[in-house]
Amino acid sequence: MTTITLETVVRRNGDVYAGVVDNETVAMNVQNGKYYHLNETGSRIFDLLAGPRSVQSLCEELKNQFRADESALCQDILGFLGEMAGMGLILVD
Amino acid sequence: MNQDLFSDSMHSFRAYGLTFSSAIRFAHVPDAEIPGEPDVRISRGEIFGPAYSPPPAIVVESSPGKLLIRGARSATIQVSGGDRIVIEPLPGGDQGVIRQLVLGWALGGIFHQRGMLPLHASALCDGRDCIVFCAGSGTGKSTLAAAFLNQGFTYLDDNVALVDLGQRVPVVVPGAPELRLWDDALPGLAFEHRVVGPIRSGFSKLSVAAREKFCEKEAPLRRVFVLRRTADREVSFSELAGAGKFRSLMEHVFGLRLVSDPISRGRLFQLVSELAARVAVTAIRLPAKMPSPETLCHLILNHELGHNDMSRAGGHSPEGG
Numbered sequence: 001m002t003t004i005t006l007e008t009v010v011r012r013n014g015d016v017y018a019g020v021v022d023n024e025t026v027a028m029n030v031q032n033g034k035y036y037h038l039n040e041t042g043s044r045i046f047d048l049l050a051g052p053r054s055v056q057s058l059c060e061e062l063k064n065q066f067r068a069d070e071s072a073l074c075q076d077i078l079g080f081l082g083e084m085a086g087m088g089l090i091l092v093d
Numbered sequence: 094m095n096q097d098l099f100s101d102s103m104h105s106f107r108a109y110g111l112t113f114s115s116a117i118r119f120a121h122v123p124d125a126e127i128p129g130e131p132d133v134r135i136s137r138g139e140i141f142g143p144a145y146s147p148p149p150a151i152v153v154e155s156s157p158g159k160l161l162i163r164g165a166r167s168a169t170i171q172v173s174g175g176d177r178i179v180i181e182p183l184p185g186g187d188q189g190v191i192r193q194l195v196l197g198w199a200l201g202g203i204f205h206q207r208g209m210l211p212l213h214a215s216a217l218c219d220g221r222d223c224i225v226f227c228a229g230s231g232t233g234k235s236t237l238a239a240a241f242l243n244q245g246f247t248y249l250d251d252n253v254a255l256v257d258l259g260q261r262v263p264v265v266v267p268g269a270p271e272l273r274l275w276d277d278a279l280p281g282l283a284f285e286h287r288v289v290g291p292i293r294s295g296f297s298k299l300s301v302a303a304r305e306k307f308c309e310k311e312a313p314l315r316r317v318f319v320l321r322r323t324a325d326r327e328v329s330f331s332e333l334a335g336a337g338k339f340r341s342l343m344e345h346v347f348g349l350r351l352v353s354d355p356i357s358r359g360r361l362f363q364l365v366s367e368l369a370a371r372v373a374v375t376a377i378r379l380p381a382k383m384p385s386p387e388t389l390c391h392l393i394l395n396h397e398l399g400h401n402d403m404s405r406a407g408g409h410s411p412e413g414g
Contacts, residue, residue: 017359019366024335026369028362030355035343035362037336 002092004055004081006074009093011052016089018046029088036087045080052093055081098188099137109204109211109255110266110311117180117195120289121271121302133203135195138179140169147183153198155353160202167191170199175206189293196269200253201348205357210256210364211347212317216249216265217241223265223312224397225254227345228320233383235273237320240386243283244394247308248272253347256314258367263314270307271300317374318393319345325380328389330396333376339369341376 004010018027018038025043028035038046044065048058058081059074066073084090104118105127112127115135140161147165154161160172167190168182178199182191204211214227215238228234235251242248250268257264272286276297279288289300319333319341333341343349343365352361377393384392 015355017362019339019363019370021336021339021366021369022334026336026339026366028358030358030362033353033358035340037340 002085004078004085004092006054006056006059006078008055008081009052010049010055010058010081010085010090011093012046012049013088013091027089032088034087036089038089041076042080042084045077045084046089049090098182098191105131108267108269109200109209109250109253110257111203117192119192119196119269121300122269123304133176133178135178135180135199138181140171140179140181145169145181153351155202155351155357157354157356158206160199160206160351162194162198162202164190164194167194170194172199172202172206175203175208178203187294189291189296193293196252198348198351201351204253204255205348205352205361208360208364210258210361210368212254212256212342213252213345213347214254214317215251216254216268216312217246218249218308218312219246221312222315223249223308224315225265225317226320227254227317227341232320232322232379233386233389234320236275236278236386237389239272239274239278239282240390242272242303242306243281243387244390247306248303249308249312256364256368257311258364258371263368263371264311265314266311267307267309270302270304272303274299274301314372316397317342317372319374319376321376321378323378323380325378326382327380328384328392329378331376331378333374338374339366341374342369 015031016027016029018025025038025046026035027038048061059077062077063070063073085092099116100118104115104124106113106122106125108122111132113133113135114131116137117135148163150165152163158174162170166183167186168180171179178195180191201211212225212227214225215234216223216225217238226234226237238248238251249265251272253268255266255268257266273292276299284303285305286301286303289302292298292300352358
């Protein structure tokens, strides 16, 4: 599994379609047919990855939205991104 | 069902918003005058030829715009372009099985190739709008539908609820005027009906035509019910939302296994997520000891009363029970 750091550039997997149902994000990888439910944080992260961006820039934007401690938030985001990469929802450049 | 499967003349009929020209006559569907070219042609033809050896068990091969159903003993069926079904019967192939493959997987292939949204469900109309019951095979969907028909409802289809999302509200399109019932359900039917024959030979589930109960106009979709057998002690209802709602609808797409290429999956995902965003979905947990279809029907109608002012179909008592 690729190690994701703050300098890593990540982006949405183009094979993943996403939609909103009752304020929840559902996503499907059309290559393998698997579908996923993204929680609120996962949905926000997925929304912010319309184009490739570094994890660092993602942390900065979410820090302002969540008004959270940056270090703890970044660790959580790195964890989320690792899971999302494992599920094929995002790609690591 | 001793007639030849294929007719000398073509039969034209309407179903699911499409016009068909078919070399097979389906006894439950009346012929109709269709001006112009049909949307779908069903014909006999050669796919592999006489030297072909069928597989030991049915194989389904799907790719964009093409579906190949390779039956073990019945027929090979090719569905292409969303407008053509070609059937090559195998020697001694059971006519009933071939008919069911055409009305099942082949028709499902047509729906998906045309970008339509079919649910494996019964669709019932109360004269104003419709409700849809999704359920796996053997859950009792058809006998429940018959109980609603006894209460004055009409039906759009007993097997496929074809949903059109292109209007202000989602609507269900009229399908085929056929009920599929076990023979022990027939004495309880309180409306005119005609037994066409077994769904396939050696099978006690029957094809039943009930034209007077068929709803010939599309109807707005008010609610989807998803029936699930459980080990519970009583019937319960829960409103689904979000990802759970999406998942329930996706699991009940008719012919879902036929959708195996990325383009078709992406299109289906968009349709199902749009439907999930626009329609209410209620899960019904059915207990281990099933209530009678009539009792279940009244429980559902009473549940609906609690949600909205539902106009009653003729003959239904407000008190239910």
